[in-house]
Amino acid sequence: xxxxxxxxxxxxxxxxxxxxxxxxxxxxxxxxxxxxxxxxxxxxxxxxxxxxxxxxxxxxxxxxxxxxxxxxxxxxxxxxxxxxxx
Numbered sequence: 366x367x368x369x370x371x372x373x374x375x376x377x378x379x380x381x382x383x384x385x386x387x388x389x390x391x392x393x394x395x396x397x398x399x400x401x402x403x404x405x406x407x408x409x410x411x412x413x414x415x416x417x418x419x420x421x422x423x424x425x426x427x428x429x430x431x432x433x434x435x436x437x438x439x440x441x442x443x444x445x446x447x448x449x450x451x
Contacts (some may be wrong), residue, residue, distance in 0.1 A: 366384050370434060379441075381434065386410075396406045400445065407441045408435070 374381060382395045390413065395407040416429040 370431050372435075374438065379403050379438070394434065394437060396434075396441050398441070398445070405441070407437060407444065409437055431434050 372419065378398055381408050382397075384393050385391075386393050389410065392411045394409045394411060395406060396408075397404055399405075409432075411433055415433075417425055
């Protein structure tokens with residue numbers, strides 16, 4: 366599920382980077398894309414308290430990351446809608 370999403374974003378020329386930040390105990394997501402000679406970036410900080418847990422306290426990390434990345438892409442597309450038009 367996560368692998369398919371990342372692959373489709375790559376094919377659409379999106380770049381996504383994430384890193385774990387120890388000082389805040391969170392994951393920093395950075396989504397960026399080039400429009401001509403301009404690079405547009407959107408960042409989001411994900412705390413572990415933002416992640417949902419399934420039945421029996423199972424970690425649903427992959428499900429949560431897919432949901433968060435999709436929301437980030439929607440926000441990015443909304444924000445850059447004018448730039449993407451030729």
